[in-house]
Amino acid sequence: MKEIIIATKNKGKVKEFEALLAPLGYLVQSLLDYPDSIDVEETGTTFEENAILKAEAISTHYQRMTIADDSGLAIDYLDGKPGIFSARYAGLAKDDQANINKVLEDLTGVDELESRSARFICALALSIPGGKTKTVEGTCEGYIAMKQQGENGFGYDPIFIVKNLNKTMATLSKEEKNRISHRAEALEKLIDIIDQS
Numbered sequence: 001m002k003e004i005i006i007a008t009k010n011k012g013k014v015k016e017f018e019a020l021l022a023p024l025g026y027l028v029q030s031l032l033d034y035p036d037s038i039d040v041e042e043t044g045t046t047f048e049e050n051a052i053l054k055a056e057a058i059s060t061h062y063q064r065m066t067i068a069d070d071s072g073l074a075i076d077y078l079d080g081k082p083g084i085f086s087a088r089y090a091g092l093a094k095d096d097q098a099n100i101n102k103v104l105e106d107l108t109g110v111d112e113l114e115s116r117s118a119r120f121i122c123a124l125a126l127s128i129p130g131g132k133t134k135t136v137e138g139t140c141e142g143y144i145a146m147k148q149q150g151e152n153g154f155g156y157d158p159i160f161i162v163k164n165l166n167k168t169m170a171t172l173s174k175e176e177k178n179r180i181s182h183r184a185e186a187l188e189k190l191i192d193i194i195d196q197s
């Protein structure tokens, strides 16, 4: 069995990676399986830089093939914010509901859905001990809803209306989200790279 560590403590991400990678024969582990793992600071200025920082630190520490995910929400009306600060937008507690509330507040008075355009961005970095780190990116286009809807997923899913589907990400099943998400798109590109190497 091919073993891979996902360098994340985010339960929502872990579930999605498991669902996407298990059918391909990967045994997925995450930092939730290593509760006293090292803490990697996200000091980069881009999603890609942060993904590289997390992937290389963890693959070096455990000497194992590692994927890291740095992702977030970019809102056009806010010039791309919260961007790489998505997890800490409403403070270091990384509270999903507080982050949602802050975004809805930021967009108060912006009443046209077209003016609330946004995208999810996911950068993935693959680090193999002794190898050269590879990176890919995936995106998912949409709009910030006027109010939250749905219970599925995590993070900003309840306020992200997926373009063309016209419903929030949090109303999609896990399978539906994994067909269209920024994370699924990025991972598909990464699998191609792994298969070729």
Ligand SMILES: O=c1nc[nH]c2c1ncn2[C@H]1C[C@H](O)[C@@H](COP(=O)(O)OP(=O)(O)OP(=O)(O)O)O1
Pocket (backbone or CB within 6 Å): 007, 008, 009, 010, 013, 042, 069, 070, 071, 072, 073, 086, 087, 088, 099, 120, 153, 154, 155, 156, 157, 169, 181, 183
């Ligand atoms: O599919 C998604 N659906 C909804 N929200 C999402 C998604 N993907 C990322 N997001 C949000 C969650 C968090 O506010 C930020 C990620 O921040 P990010 O630093 O990459 O992850 P994190 O700190 O939660 O876990 P970790 O760094 O251990 O991987 O973007």
Ligand SMILES: [Mg+2]
Pocket (backbone or CB within 6 Å): 042, 087
């Ligand atoms: Mg983080």
